[in-house]
Amino acid sequence: MPKVDRRILKTQEALKTAILELMTEKSFDDITIQDLSDRANVSRGTIYLHYMDKYDLLDKLIQTHIEELRVRCAAAADLDFVTGSVIWTEYFESNYAFFSTMxxxxxxxxxxxxFLEFLIEEFQDEVDNAQGKNEGLNKDLVVQFVASSYVGVVEWWFTNERPVTHIVLAEQLGGLLERICE
Incomplete structure (x- = not known):
């Protein structure tokens, strides 16, 4: 794998930080390339060397975080729901600026x-509708319920500026998932 120039990484990081900062100040639709250029202290041309437009920048930023969550899901595959949730909530906590903005x-x-589409994909294998508590329920409906609930709780946590610690959030989410998915 070829080594990436540190200047490129530094520029991309500056642009990612700039878009998050600007999104806390104004609607994404109102952010211009000039705003990004000014905030990241790079030329407009430099932005276009790295990204097609602001949508491409945001899409790549989102994709980076979704991929990291996917890696963490794989790492937590053999763990119980509470321990697996701790891995996720630690990531949410350490990337507060991104998730709270989004x-x-x-x-x-x-x-x-x-995020919801990702969770639906991840929860497909967790929901067991053949036996136990979910017997007789439509699996797609249960998966949609679990994923939507998870997004809603995480969204609530950020919107309310983390009213509980990420550990408490993980324990509560993990406990709820165990009730539904086991």
Whole structure:
């Protein structure tokens, strides 16, 4: 794998930080390339060397976080729901700026949709409708319920500026998932 130039990484990081900061100040639709250029202290041309437009920048930023959550899901595959949830909530906590901006602001509804789609995919194997508590229930309905609930709780946590610690959040979410998925 070729080594990436540190200047490129630094520029991309500056642009990712700039878009998050700007999204806390104004709607994503109102952010211009000039705003990004000014905030990241790079030329407009530099932005276009890395991204097609602001939508491409945001899409790549979202994709990075979704991929990291996917990696963490794989790492937690053999763990119980509470321990697995701790892995996720630690990531939410350490990336507070991103998640709070994406979930607590109205500026990026497409992140919420992507997050929900990701969770639906991840919960497919967790929901057992053949036996136990979910017997007789439509699996797609149960998966939609679990994923939507999870997004809603995480969104509530960020919107309310983390009213409980990420550990308490994980324990509560994990306990609820155990009730539904086991």
């Amino acid at each position: 979930l607590a602001s109205k500026g990026a509804p497409f992140f919420r949709t992507r």
